[in-house]
Amino acid sequence: MNTLIRWNPIREMSSFQDEMDKVFSDVFGRRWLTEEAGKGMIWQPPVDVEEQPDRYVIHVELPGMKLEDIKITLEDNRLLIRGEKSRTEEKQNATYHRLERVYGAFERSFTLTHAVKPDKIEATYRDGVLEVTVPKAEEAKAREIPINAAR
Numbered sequence: 001m002n003t004l005i006r007w008n009p010i011r012e013m014s015s016f017q018d019e020m021d022k023v024f025s026d027v028f029g030r031r032w033l034t035e036e037a038g039k040g041m042i043w044q045p046p047v048d049v050e051e052q053p054d055r056y057v058i059h060v061e062l063p064g065m066k067l068e069d070i071k072i073t074l075e076d077n078r079l080l081i082r083g084e085k086s087r088t089e090e091k092q093n094a095t096y097h098r099l100e101r102v103y104g105a106f107e108r109s110f111t112l113t114h115a116v117k118p119d120k121i122e123a124t125y126r127d128g129v130l131e132v133t134v135p136k137a138e139e140a141k142a143r144e145i146p147i148n149a150a151r
Contacts, residue, residue, distance in 0.1 A: 043102045049110060056112060056134040063128035072132060074118050082107040
C-alpha cells in the first residue's frame with residue numbers, strides 16, 4: 001500500500017540549503033587554507049568588536065596560538081592584530097580525511113572611529129581568546145565662551 005506524505009516546502013528548502021552548504025564547503029571551505037594547500041595565504045580569525053561609551057572591546061578567537069606569536073600595533077586610529085599559527089606536529093605519510101584547521105599568517109585590522117588612549121590599551125590572552133580593551137580619549141567638551149562688553 002502506498003502512503004501519502006504531505007509536501008512541506010520548508011523541508012524541501014532545508015534539504016536544498018544543506019546540499020548547497022555542502023557544495024560551498026567542499027569548494028570554498030576552510031580546508032583549502034591548510035598548510036599544504038594554502039601556503040602563503042592569510043586567514044582571518046573570527047572577531048567580536050564591541051563599542052562601549054568609554055572603550056572598545058575586541059575578542060579574537062585564536063585557539064592553539066602561542067602568546068609570543070601574536071602582535072598588536074596601533075597607528076593613528078588603526079588597530080592591527082597579526083600573528084602566525086604553526087602546525088604543532090609533522091606527520092609524514094599520514095592519510096587525512098579532512099583538514100579544516102587553519103595554519104599560517106593571519107591579520108585583522110580595525111579602524112577606530114574615536115580618538116583613543118594608546119598608553120592605556122590592554123590585552124589578555126586566555127583559553128584561546130585574545131581580548132583587547134581600547135579606552136576612548138576624553139572628547140573635547142563644549143564650553144561656553146563669555147562675551148565681554150566693549151568699553
